[in-house]
Amino acid sequence: MNAHLKEYxxxxxxxxxxxxxxxxxxxxxRPWQGKQEDLAAEQRPAHDASCYLxxxxxxxxxxxxxxxxxxxxFENDFAALQTDAPTFKVRDGLMIAESESGICKVVxxxxxxxxxxxxxxxxxxxxxxxxxQHEYKTLGDMEGINHVQIFENKGDVMGCSNPHPHGQIWSQxxxxxEVAKKDQQQxxxxxxxxxxxxxxxxxxxxxxxxxxxxxxKHFIVLVPFWAVWPYEAMIVPRHHLKNIxxxxxxxxxxxxxxxxxLTRKYDRLFNTSFPYSAGIHQSPTNGQNNxxxxxxxxxxxxxxxxxxxxxxxxxxEMFGTPQRDITAExxxxxxxxx
Amino acid sequence: MNAHLKEYxxxxxxxxxxxxxxxxxxxxxRPWQGKQEDLAAEQRPAHDASCYLxxxxxxxxxxxxxxxxxxxxFENDFAALQTDAPTFKVRDGLMIAESESGICKVVxxxxxxxxxxxxxxxxxxxxxxxxxQHEYKTLGDMEGINHVQIFENKGDVMGCSNPHPHGQIWSQxxxxxEVAKKDQQQxxxxxxxxxxxxxxxxxxxxxxxxxxxxxxKHFIVLVPFWAVWPYEAMIVPRHHLKNIxxxxxxxxxxxxxxxxxLTRKYDRLFNTSFPYSAGIHQSPTNGQNNxxxxxxxxxxxxxxxxxxxxxxxxxxEMFGTPQRDITAExxxxxxxxx
Ligand SMILES: O=P(O)(O)O[C@H]1O[C@H](CO)[C@@H](O)[C@H](O)[C@H]1O
Ligand SMILES: O=P(O)(O)O[C@H]1O[C@H](CO)[C@@H](O)[C@H](O)[C@H]1O
Numbered sequence: 001m002n003a004h005l006k007e008y009x010x011x012x013x014x015x016x017x018x019x020x021x022x023x024x025x026x027x028x029x030r031p032w033q034g035k036q037e038d039l040a041a042e043q044r045p046a047h048d049a050s051c052y053l054x055x056x057x058x059x060x061x062x063x064x065x066x067x068x069x070x071x072x073x074f075e076n077d078f079a080a081l082q083t084d085a086p087t088f089k090v091r092d093g094l095m096i097a098e099s100e101s102g103i104c105k106v107v108x109x110x111x112x113x114x115x116x117x118x119x120x121x122x123x124x125x126x127x128x129x130x131x132x133q134h135e136y137k138t139l140g141d142m143e144g145i146n147h148v149q150i151f152e153n154k155g156d157v158m159g160c161s162n163p164h165p166h167g168q169i170w171s172q173x174x175x176x177x178e179v180a181k182k183d184q185q186q187x188x189x190x191x192x193x194x195x196x197x198x199x200x201x202x203x204x205x206x207x208x209x210x211x212x213x214x215x216x217k218h219f220i221v222l223v224p225f226w227a228v229w230p231y232e233a234m235i236v237p238r239h240h241l242k243n244i245x246x247x248x249x250x251x252x253x254x255x256x257x258x259x260x261x262l263t264r265k266y267d268r269l270f271n272t273s274f275p276y277s278a279g280i281h282q283s284p285t286n287g288q289n290n291x292x293x294x295x296x297x298x299x300x301x302x303x304x305x306x307x308x309x310x311x312x313x314x315x316x317e318m319f320g321t322p323q324r325d326i327t328a329e330x331x332x333x334x335x336x337x338x
Numbered sequence: 339m340n341a342h343l344k345e346y347x348x349x350x351x352x353x354x355x356x357x358x359x360x361x362x363x364x365x366x367x368r369p370w371q372g373k374q375e376d377l378a379a380e381q382r383p384a385h386d387a388s389c390y391l392x393x394x395x396x397x398x399x400x401x402x403x404x405x406x407x408x409x410x411x412f413e414n415d416f417a418a419l420q421t422d423a424p425t426f427k428v429r430d431g432l433m434i435a436e437s438e439s440g441i442c443k444v445v446x447x448x449x450x451x452x453x454x455x456x457x458x459x460x461x462x463x464x465x466x467x468x469x470x471q472h473e474y475k476t477l478g479d480m481e482g483i484n485h486v487q488i489f490e491n492k493g494d495v496m497g498c499s500n501p502h503p504h505g506q507i508w509s510q511x512x513x514x515x516e517v518a519k520k521d522q523q524q525x526x527x528x529x530x531x532x533x534x535x536x537x538x539x540x541x542x543x544x545x546x547x548x549x550x551x552x553x554x555k556h557f558i559v560l561v562p563f564w565a566v567w568p569y570e571a572m573i574v575p576r577h578h579l580k581n582i583x584x585x586x587x588x589x590x591x592x593x594x595x596x597x598x599x600l601t602r603k604y605d606r607l608f609n610t611s612f613p614y615s616a617g618i619h620q621s622p623t624n625g626q627n628n629x630x631x632x633x634x635x636x637x638x639x640x641x642x643x644x645x646x647x648x649x650x651x652x653x654x655e656m657f658g659t660p661q662r663d664i665t666a667e668x669x670x671x672x673x674x675x676x
Contacts (some may be wrong), residue, residue, distance in 0.1 A: 005435060008423035011512065013434035019515050022438060024418040034499035080362040080654070080661050085346035094539045095563050096351035097343060100360060151653040159650025161372035168653065174349065176658030177357050201432045225433050279657030300656055312497025315489040315506065316418070318638055319617030320514030323418055 001210060006327060014226035015189075015197060017181040021228050022323040025330075036308040037157050039272065044114040044163060053164035055111045070124065071131040072108040079104035081172050102172030103139060107131060107150075109165040116154060116165045116273060118263035125256035132169075132280070133244050133252075139171040140285030147175050147284045155275025157302060157310060167278075175284050182281055183293070190292030196240040198294035211332040214261050218247075218254040221262050223332040228322040230304045230311050231269065231331050233262055235297040242293040243282035262299065265338045272307035276300055339548060344665060352564035353527075353535060355519040359566050360661040363668075374646040375495050377610065382452040382501060391502035393449045408462065409469040410446040417442035419510055440510030441477060445469060445488075447503040454492060454503045454611060456601035463594035470507075470618070471582050471590075477509040478623030485513050485622045493613025495640060495648065505616075513622050520619055521631070528630030534578040536632035549670040552599045556585075556592040559600050561670040566660040568642045568649050569607065569669050571600055573635040580631040581620035600637065603676045610645035614638055 004010065011020045052059040055067045061077040081102030090097040109128050110120055117125060132150050139148045152167035153160040175183065189197040205211060205222055213233060214221040220236050227233075235258045241247065247255060266274035282295035302310040304325065317323055342348065349358045390397040393405045399415040419440030428435040447466050448458055455463060470488050477486045490505035491498040513521065527535040543549060543560055551571060552559040558574050565571075573596045579585065585593060604612035620633035640648040642663065655661055 002426065002428045002430075002435070004424060004426050004437065005428065008426075009418065009420045009438050009440070010423070010426075010435050011438045015432050015434070020512075022418065022514075023435075024420075026420065027416055027418055034497060035494035078365055080347065080360065080365055080663075082347045082362075082364065085348070086342060088340065088342050088346075088348075090340045090343065092340075093542050094353050094535070095542065096353070097340070097348050097361075097563075099342065100347050100349045102347070149654060149658050151657050153650070153653040156373035159372060159652040170654050170658065174358075176654075178657055178659070197432070204431050204433065225435075277653045277656050279653060281657065298657075312491070314497040315491040315615045315617060316487060316508050316514075318615050319489050319516055319619065319636075320487050320508065321516070325418075 001208070001329065006329070011321070012226045012328075014224075015201060016185055016226075017178065018185050019181070020321055021226050022321045023327060024323060024325055025327050027325045034309075034312075037310060039307055046112050046114045048113045048164075051113055051162060051164050053106070053108050053162055053166055054113050068108070068111050070110065070127045072111070073105055073131060073135065076104035076106050076168065081170060100172055100174060101144065102170060103142075103145070104171075105135065105139075105169045107135070107167045107169060109167065113164050116263075117152075117259060118267045118274075120165075120260070122253070122256045122260050125259050126253055128167075129244070129247075129252045129256050129259075133247070135169050136244055136282070136285075139169065142171075144173050145171045146173055146286035147171065147179060149176065149179075149279065151277060151279035153277050155273065158275045158277050160275075171285075175286070179281060179284065183284065186292040186294065196292070196294040198236055198296060199240045202236060202238065210329050213265065213332055213335045214258065216254045216257055218251045219258040221258050223328045223335065225328055227328045227331065228313075228324060229300045229302065230324060230326055231266065231299075231301050231335065232328075233299045233335065235259065235262065235299075237295065240294050242290055243295050244280065246295075259297075262335075265335050266299075266301060268338045269334065270303055270307040272303075274301055274303065276302070339546070339667065344667070349659070350564045350666075352562075353539060354523055354564075355516070356523050357519070358659055359564050360659050361665060362661060362663055363665050365663045372647075372650075375648060377645055384450050384452045386451045386502075389451055389500060389502050391444070391446050391500055391504055392451050406446070406449055408448065408465045410449070411443055411469060411473065414442035414444050414506070419508060438510055438512060439482065440508060441480075441483070442509075443473065443477075443507045445473070445505045445507060447505065451502050454601075455490075455597060456605045456612075458503075458598070460591070460594045460598050463597050464590055466505075467582070467585075467590045467594050467597075471585070473507050474582055474620070474623075477507065480509075482511050483509045484511055484624035485509065485517060487514060487517075487617065489615060489617035491615050493611065496613045496615050498613075509623075513624070517619060517622065521622065524630040524632065534630070534632040536574055536634060537578045540574060540576065548667050551603065551670055551673045552596065554592045554595055556589045557596040559596050561666045561673070563666055565666045565669065566651075566662060567638045567640065568662060568664055569604065569637075569639050569673060570666075571637045571673065573597065573600065573637075575633065578632050580628055581633050582618065584633075597635075600673075603673050604637075604639060606676045607672065608641055608645040610641075612639055612641065614640070 085101040283290035283293035304311040621628035621631035642649040
């Protein structure tokens with residue numbers, strides 16, 4: 001790697017979004033008189049009577065959860081997207097709006113309130129993976145659902161409103177901003193080269209072996225060259241699969257293992273239940289061929305220096321460009337070594 | 339306004355960035371078992387011996403601050419951008435990077451540690467405005483500085499590492515992501531219509547009078563139609579000025595008043611020292627004509643329901659599209675009424 005990238009402020013290009021990130025490798029030494037996060041509450045019980053996601057409990061809307069044994073999925077009681085929204089368009093000069101309908105679901109990963117993905121057996125994570133496949137298929141096949149976003153917010157510092165292990169799925173009629181960018185970049189590349197953008201990138205990463213954290217038969221776990229969050233990472237299938245339905249059973253098991261390895265490394269990094277937002281980007285369910293898509297799962301964890309000091313994406317980052325203080329290479333090295 | 343926008347999930351288009359925001363007007367009723375922020379620490383002293391920004395104190399790098407009386411500016415001791423970075427480009431297959439150099443400054447708004455902008459007299463805010471003008475001019479005229487980003491992070495929840503009233507200026511050789519988007523959108527519009535995009539938008543807002551919070555002779559303060567943050571607002575000059583150097587003395591005074599009115603309303607909203615990131619977007623200093631630019635200052639405050647519950651831009655927002663729970667119109671009404 002160009003040695004300048006270790007020492008001097010520079011920007012890196014994200015091939016998937018077409019946007020830049022500012023990297024300041026020299027900046028970790030600044031003093032911090034700012035906010036310290038509270039440490040995550042200690043041990044949670046396996047069942048919490050006040051949790052609206054635990055088996056057998058009653059939710060805010062009065063419904064009772066079944067005595068579920070592994071994964072449990074229900075429609076979000078306070079969904080951001082409505083199923084019954086009328087279709088409309090506002091085109092009033094420079095005020096442009098239109099209806100957006102969809103279905104939001106909650107995916108409980110385990111009946112055990114005390115667990116999170118890194119505490120679960122790989123076989124149990126695989127059940128979550130299979131549930132994601134089922135939802136992507138069922139929702140994606142519905143009339144008017146052109147995109148299915150699977151994600152998890154972990155930790156209250158990431159806005160998670162309930163510590164019970166769970167993720168969400170928001171499916172909707174239009175293509176979200178971030179997905180539209182990746183769609184465009186992958187499409188342009190595929191049309192020119194008839195080859196997967198991410199696949200070709202993986203080959204380069206494998207040859208360099210500077211940012212790879214873990215590999216198994218079907219997946220590479222790495223810190224992308226253009227990572228924004230301090231310990232951002234990506235799980236990428238080696239082969240050019242456009243969505244998670246293209247995984248066979250063996251591949252699903254490998255994917256579950258990759259999630260397990262990465263999240264356990266995260267927990268060990270600062271010796272805390274490591275917060276993050278994670279999400280799967282894959283082909284939209286808009287009925288198009290989408291052969292340019294190479295699906296992947298990304299993890300955006302906010303912690304920077306310790307269990308209590310996070311990176312803030314504020315001022316400059318909101319008005320300018322995301323900025324990071326450690327290089328992708330040193331983050332990868334740390335995670336690999338754990 | 340189309341009545342559907344009050345009731346149903348929809349998306350709105352940001353004319354300045356070309357991106358969308360998802361609006362869920364029905365969603366404010368959901369229960370919150372998530373994170374509660376700590377209330378901002380009570381009264382601060384007018385001078386704090388441990389603060390590295392107070393007059394006469396010694397900073398982390400050993401330099402001593404002067405006994406300044408109003409605005410005090412110095413180069414950031416732990417700058418994200420280096421002035422002396424060598425110029426280089428990395429074009430290694432799909433790994434693309436290049437040097438980024440620049441100058442980062444800290445702008446202390448007042449010697450009084452206990453104050454923030456809403457507590458300051460309009461005349462004193464005007465001194466800050468004049469300092470911004472001076473810095474924009476001086477930095478912008480320098481060789482290799484093609485963009486000057488003026489911003490403030492207020493409150494520890496917005497990553498502010500020191501409560502002393504201050505903002506920052508990061509100036510650099512390339513155009514940041516967010517600025518590039520606005521540059522493109524304004525340019526396309528101006529080339530087609532020979533008229534300012536924001537100017538034409540203001541006319542529509544003035545005619546509708548649904549999102550305007552405050553007006554004086556030279557400025558409109560409003561919640562933009564496409565606002566992302568719950569109480570996001572924008573200060574826009576009525577006339578088509580491309581940057582803050584085009585303000586005369588009277589206009590500067592009006593701008594200071596607009597800042598004062600808006601930030602005082604914010605503090606009254608939840609009866610707390612209201613956190614936000616604020617920034618000025620204006621013409622790049624890249625030597626081009628930039629007549630399509632109409633400068634403006636935006637405020638992105640995170641609080642949603644109270645002084646302790648903020649909106650989290652996480653999971654869906656990071657992987658999809660920003661999402662908001664109250665409409666721009668109801669936020670504007672609240673702020674106007676205070
Ligand atoms: O320079 P400060 O105030 O310590 O740092 C703050 O503002 C910077 C610019 O928005 C961010 O990069 C930092 O994450 C934030 O903590
Ligand atoms: O639905 P939850 O978990 O209550 O809410 C959380 O995730 C959502 C989707 O990322 C965000 O819109 C909310 O701001 C966040 O608090």
